[in-house]
Amino acid sequence: MNQAVQTSEAIEYDQSVRYLNRDLSLLDFHLRVLEQAVDPLHPVIERLVFLLIFSRNMDEFFEVRVAGLMQQLSYSDDTTTPDGMHPSEILAKISETAHAAIDRQYRILNEEVLPALAEENIRFLRREELTNDQATWVHQYFREQVLPVLTPISLDPAHPFPRLVNKSLNFIVTLDGKDAFGRDIKFAIVPAPRSLPRVVRLPDHLTGGFEHHVMLSAIIHEHVSELFPGMSATGCHQFRVTRNADLEFDEEAEDVAKALKGGLSSRRFGRAVRLEVTSHCPENIVEYLLRRFGLNQTQLYKVNGPVNLARLLSNFNRPKMRYKSFTPAMPAALKSSEDIFAAIKKQDILIHHPFESFAPVINFLREAARDPQVLAIKQTLYRSGADSEIVQILADAARQGKEVTAIIELRARFDEESNMEVANILQEAGAVVVYGIVGYKTHAKMILVVRREGDKLTRYVHLGTGNYHAGNARMYTDYGLLSANPQLSEDVHKIFQELTGMGKAAKLQKLLHAPFTLHPQLLAYIDEEIGFAKSGKGGHIIVKVNALTERQLIDALYKASQAGVKVELIIRSTCCLRPGVPGLSDNINVRSIVGRFLEHTRVYYFGSGGEPKVYCASADWMDRNLFSRVEVCFPIDNGHLRRRIIQQGLQNYLEDNQQAWNLTKEGIWERVVPKEGEPLHMAQSILLEKLAR
Incomplete structure (x- = not known):
């Protein structure tokens, strides 16, 4: 990487240039996870796992981040984020990006991952693909294992639309005919019990010994009429609602545990923030569900496959189609x-x-x-x-x-x-x-x-x-x-x-401690590197954290860049700093590593004029970690251990050209491509080879 040089003239930029939006940056991380599902570096079952991780990530993103933005709007809060965006702008951009990403997720599933699994005789069979013997077995499974725990709920004046649990799989069934009491029921809701597996493996004797599976949703769909004797089910459609899952409770209550327990029960039924339906669900049913949940078309996600994709994974016993196992080494x-x-x-x-x-x-x-x-x-x-x-x-x-x-x-x-x-x-x-x-x-x-x-x-x-x-x-x-x-x-x-x-607050000798000394000391160390750069000793900062959002630290890093400090940031997910902007962040590079293991180390390196300081910490560089949490940051004083962290935990990741992404000044993450003739370098694999067995 090029030697940092002092910017000749610092330029003042407005908020929209100085800071990237936190929520959109987090969404970008989820997109980088999604891209792992098409990466040939990963075995095919692991690519499926990344699809499911993406689903879980998006669930939490809607439950917390989107829900928070919607809540701001409901309060008529005109406050803009540090990058100058209004919550309505952010939600519109999220909707556009998330719809495209989820469409891509299901295309990857249907066009790449499932066909690749099928080539290895791992198949997820549709109802129409079952042989007569398989269909008979599935019917028996339904009668013995599924039917006894199903609770169909008719929709009529005595049975209003039920309160459905956050992220639960449900079916809306359209009916024809009269029930046992002579009522003309048109709709019913059938919740899928969470106690049942979402993927059911067919017996080997019915599949020639191959791994063939049927989705629980397909089993219920095929036999749903049996829940309504004397009536006909004319339609059965999966849906799933995501709700606000952020807890609200009195933190100053006399009994915090008791107050929290009360908040947990309400989380399951928070305000709806997203509706997922299958792509073939009729428009009149979609509109009915949207009205029931108080949502609009931008909050609707039509998917070409199971709506509860996060629970798709089965226990595939195929070592060759998974990562090579390893035994962690003993220090x-x-x-x-x-x-x-x-x-x-x-x-x-x-x-x-x-x-x-x-x-x-x-x-x-x-x-x-x-x-x-x-x-x-x-x-x-x-x-x-x-x-x-x-x-x-x-x-x-x-x-x-x-x-x-x-x-x-x-x-x-x-x-x-x-x-x-x-x-x-x-x-x-x-x-x-x-x-x-x-x-x-x-x-x-x-x-x-x-x-x-x-x-x-x-x-x-x-x-x-x-x-x-x-x-x-x-x-x-x-x-x-x-x-x-x-x-x-x-x-x-x-x-x-x-x-x-x-x-x-305790007076400490070695540790840095949030919410007290950690933030001011980080600012002091950055300022110290500025002094080294100005005196010709070549200031150098390397930070490896999960997220960087705190503005004072971002501004301090901008100031360091302008003074000629070389700043290298390895940020797993959210980064609100914009690198490479002339006169602002010329000397700052930002990269993200996404691979087999979730990058979670927090390491801070300060060159200190040739006598480096290295700290490990529980804290990311976020407002919540630095001001609203008790965090500990500990120095690595042993020279051998310090050199080991610098080489293995920092430099190793800065050299990765296989699973690294660089952030551009436009705020776009670009996959690193090895230069012609450049040796391939995958940081996590190198550590596996060096440390594990």
């Missing part, structure tokens, strides 16, 4: 040591997930729970799951009489119910459970173990960029640090005291 510092505390005390240990195992984190906790010398364990839990081994270890430690404290963030979006269950498990085991700070989500990833060694107490810590979730550790890239550094562990101890008690 070298732990391979030869049976005593994890001795290993940590000897040196800081860096773990790079998923290439290196999550097992050391679990082992660290397990040994702490078993060790009679361990007196206390404290941990933050943001997303873990009630069935998590970590939760069970903490509960066991509490039952054994150790002082166990868990800071559980009940408001982790879409994990609220699971986190309440975790809180109940730990409370019943005797642990101290705290829900954090009113008005601030606890997003920091920390474990503190206090151990008696001789006549002294020694503290051991784990700090991470990702959640304490073993499943995510196999799919997300994250860093974790095990350390017995006295200053670092003292800082962690102070933050736990801050979270469980009351008082002034």
Whole structure:
């Protein structure tokens, strides 16, 4: 990459140039995920998985981002976003882009992915494709497994249109004839039970041993008349409504858990924001549903396939059609040591997930729970799951009489119910459970173990960029640090005291801490790089985060670019900074990596005149992380570990020419294409080869 040069003349640009729209930038990320479904670098079943991930991403995008914009309009809020756009403009652009993207998603499914699966004898059969024997088996399956749990709801004055759960699969059925009570019923709603699998595999003896499947929607459609004896079903049409799923509850309530529980029940029936129907659904039915949900044509999505595509995936047992399996490596510092505390005390240990195992984190906790010398364990839990081994270890430690404290963030979006269950498990085991700070989500990833060694107490810590979730550790890239550094562990101890008690913000020695010191210190480090650039020492900043939206930091990076600082940003999803604008951001490059693993590491690099500073953090560069959350940013002081992060976690990604996208000054993401003769470089694959087995 070219050496940064000082801009001769800084140019002032208005908001529409300085900032990209947050919601449209996030939507662009979802489009990059969709493009993975046509990428030959991925095996065909993994391409199907990317289609389903895109569906889930879009569900959440409508539930949260679109719903929020619609709510602004309902309040007659004329506030514009930092880029100068009005909510109505953003919604119009979202509608245009999302309709085109979802049309493309189903074309990819029908024209590329399903035919490729069929070539390998994995087929999703339509009703008309079933043989007589297969149709007989499906009918029996319907009678025995489906019919007993279906609840048809006729629509008449005694049965008004039902409240349908967010994202549930439903059928609207048109009827002819009279029911048992002589009523002339024209419409009925049939909700598909969520307890039933959406994909049903036919027995091997009916398929010649091949993997042939039938959709639950097709099974219900074929036999729906059996729900209405004496009447004829003249039509049966799938539909699905997406609702506002953002929680509203009193955060200052006396019992936060109780208030949150009340909010969860209302989430399932929030305001409708999107209606999905199949492409062959008659217009009169479409109009009827739109009226019922208070939506218009721009909020209607007609799809050529199942409306609940996110649940299409089955357990395909085809290793050759999936990613090659791997075994995460054990960090070298732990391979030869049976005593994890001795290993940590000897040196800081860096773990790079998923290439290196999550097992050391679990082992660290397990040994702490078993060790009679361990007196206390404290941990933050943001997303873990009630069935998590970590939760069970903490509960066991509490039952054994150790002082166990868990800071559980009940408001982790879409994990609220699971986190309440975790809180109940730990409370019943005797642990101290705290829900954090009113008005601030606890997003920091920390474990503190206090151990008696001789006549002294020694503290051991784990700090991470990702959640304490073993499943995510196999799919997300994250860093974790095990350390017995006295200053670092003292800082962690102070933050736990801050979270469980009351008082002034803790004064820390090593850690940067949101919402207190992190944001001002980042600005100070950027300003420091400006000073190095102006003095001829070549300022350099590299930031790898999930999202960049905070305007003060964006403006500081613009100022750095104008001073000649080389700024390289690796942003997974949302980026509101516009790179490459003459006189504003000439020296800023922005790229995004989308591949097999979800990029989740947060790493900040400052050149510091040749003596680099490297931090890992739980925080993205967003307003919510820096001002409304409790976050921790920890330095990598060990020279070997620092060089490793720079090479493997930053430079490696800057050199990727296989799964990288660059952001242009026009705000368009362009796929990186290797130059002629240039060696192919795929960052995630290189880390798999280097670290895993």
